[in-house]
Amino acid sequence: QKEVEQNSGPLSVPEGAIASLNCTYSDRGSQSFFWYRQYSGKSPELIMSIYSNGDKEDGRFTAQLNKASQYVSLLIRDSQPSDSATYLCAVKPRSGAGSYQLTFGKGTKLSVIP
Amino acid sequence: DAEITQSPRHKITETGRQVTLACHQTWNHNNMFWYRQDLGHGLRLIHYSYGVHDTNKGEVSDGYSVSRSNTEDLPLTLESAASSQTSVYFCASSAGPTQPQHFGDGTRLSIL
Numbered sequence: 001q002k003e004v005e006q007n008s009g010p011l012s013v014p015e016g017a018i019a020s021l022n023c024t025y026s027d028r029g030s031q032s033f034f035w036y037r038q039y040s041g042k043s044p045e046l047i048m049s050i051y052s053n054g055d056k057e058d059g060r061f062t063a064q065l066n067k068a069s070q071y072v073s074l075l076i077r078d079s080q081p082s083d084s085a086t087y088l089c090a091v092k093p094r095s096g097a098g099s100y101q102l103t104f105g106k107g108t109k110l111s112v113i114p
Numbered sequence: 115d116a117e118i119t120q121s122p123r124h125k126i127t128e129t130g131r132q133v134t135l136a137c138h139q140t141w142n143h144n145n146m147f148w149y150r151q152d153l154g155h156g157l158r159l160i161h162y163s164y165g166v167h168d169t170n171k172g173e174v175s176d177g178y179s180v181s182r183s184n185t186e187d188l189p190l191t192l193e194s195a196a197s198s199q200t201s202v203y204f205c206a207s208s209a210g211p212t213q214p215q216h217f218g219d220g221t222r223l224s225i226l
Contacts, residue, residue: 034214043204043217044157051212088157092212100145100164100211101172106156 006105029094120218137205
């Protein structure tokens with residue numbers, strides 16, 4: 001059973017601080033990793049993709065991947081109230097049957113306090 | 115711009131009725147997916163398709179069916195709606211095995 005684990009939160013941070021969201025996964029052969037943002041009552045929206053070990057930065061967002069530790073994280077710098085949402089971690093397993101599927105974590109709810 | 119649209123956005127129906135939720139994408143993606151999202155469970159895969167005439171069962175496929183007659187559409191049918199199928203349903207599509215999935219706006223389905 002492939003699993004993706006996230007702390008459900010809520011994670012509360014003050015405006016302007018760094019928010020750190022974490023995700024662990026069980027399938028060691030996983031190849032692709034995605035972070036989605038979901039506002040209440042809305043659909044998931046892709047914000048970051050990462051495929052290799054290390055950091056990937058896009059504006060205020062940085063995704064970090066450590067395949068040896070089976071760990072992926074999302075950092076949000078200069079957090080804004082508009083960042084308040086649930087963040088979903090999604091993992092694509094190794095190649096083979098069902099390899100187009102994603103396994104989603106249950107999400108971490110982030111609240112940025114003005 | 116390419117997009118993925120779901121209809122209806124909201125639906126209320128009665129137990130035992132057949133319900134079909136529509137999903138239409140203009141990305142020309144071969145891969146399409148249906149999920150349901152419930153509190154405490156996150157997104158769970160119902161059915162998916164890798165191309166025309168291809169359909170596969172996901173984690174929670176009982177009571178649901180799909181058909182893929184063209185690239186653009188993957189309708190989801192609840193053969194005999196049950197109250198346990200009250201949920202928010204999302205359709206998604208992707209271009210390939212390493213590519214992310216893009217989601218429609220969802221359908222909120224209530225079964226009374």
